[in-house]
Amino acid sequence: MEPWIAPSILAADFTRLGEEVRAVLEAGADTIHFDVMDNHYVPNLSIGPLVLQSLRKSGITAHVDAHLMVKPVDRLVGDFIDAGADLISVHPESTEHLHRTLTMMRDAGVKTGLVFNPSSPIDVLSEVLDCVDLVLVMSVNPGFGGQSFIPSSLTKLARIRAIIDQADHDIRLQIDGGIKVDNIGAAAAAGADTFVAGTAIFGSDDYAATIRAMRDAIARAD
Numbered sequence: 591m592e593p594w595i596a597p598s599i600l601a602a603d604f605t606r607l608g609e610e611v612r613a614v615l616e617a618g619a620d621t622i623h624f625d626v627m628d629n630h631y632v633p634n635l636s637i638g639p640l641v642l643q644s645l646r647k648s649g650i651t652a653h654v655d656a657h658l659m660v661k662p663v664d665r666l667v668g669d670f671i672d673a674g675a676d677l678i679s680v681h682p683e684s685t686e687h688l689h690r691t692l693t694m695m696r697d698a699g700v701k702t703g704l705v706f707n708p709s710s711p712i713d714v715l716s717e718v719l720d721c722v723d724l725v726l727v728m729s730v731n732p733g734f735g736g737q738s739f740i741p742s743s744l745t746k747l748a749r750i751r752a753i754i755d756q757a758d759h760d761i762r763l764q765i766d767g768g769i770k771v772d773n774i775g776a777a778a779a780a781g782a783d784t785f786v787a788g789t790a791i792f793g794s795d796d797y798a799a800t801i802r803a804m805r806d807a808i809a810r811a812d
């Protein structure tokens with residue numbers, strides 16, 4: 591699968607959000623990673639469906655991957671479907687009935703993502719493999735940008751890669767948290783094909799150069 595770079599807009603300048611999204615897309619981003627936090631499931635508050643609606647209204651048609659760190663999650667899944675998300679990722683801990691939540695997205699024609707925190711067991715993945723289009727491995731505890739990559743995420747990536755390779759449909763493997771030019775290759779070597787990066791991209795002076803350096807590091811890991 592072609593590697594995807596997914597800038598997390600959590601690290602963007604929110605006073606110029608539309609411009610920032612256009613800039614990373616021009617710089618070569620494959621999807622926009624949209625982090626949603628509720629000060630309940632995670633100890634921080636970010637942005638909701640209204641912001642995605644505004645981006646869509648302003649003419650941004652790019653692929654958007656909404657990472658929902660909210661509990662309960664089902665109502666917001668509906669709101670993000672309506673707001674125009676292409677893929678929605680949920681944490682198994684945020685819903686009482688994971689299969690129902692994933693099926694709701696599939697029925698609406700939206701791709702599904704399943705997210706594992708550093709301490710989350712992954713056994714549920716096998717139970718819902720048929721309903722999953724992307725698995726997201728958190729390489730930090732969710733809630734904040736700018737944290738350090740947790741190295742044990744690499745073994746988790748490799749374990750999940752072995753499971754999704756057995757599926758009879760394509761499933762992306764995304765890594766999120768503390769991804770930089772100097773560790774993205776290790777994540778790729780462990781099996782990731784979709785790379786979220788907030789601080790590393792939006793904190794750099796040249797978005798295109800950073801994304802290019804990330805792609806080079808991924809290619810070297812092959």
Ligand code: DX5
Pocket residue numbers: 598600601623625657730731732733734735736737766767768769786787788789790
């Ligand atoms: C953390 C978020 C991440 C985060 C990534 O809860 O899910 O997407 O914003 O930011 P960096 O790349 O700065 O770790």
Ligand code: ZN
Pocket residue numbers: 598623624625657766786
């Ligand atoms: Zn995220």
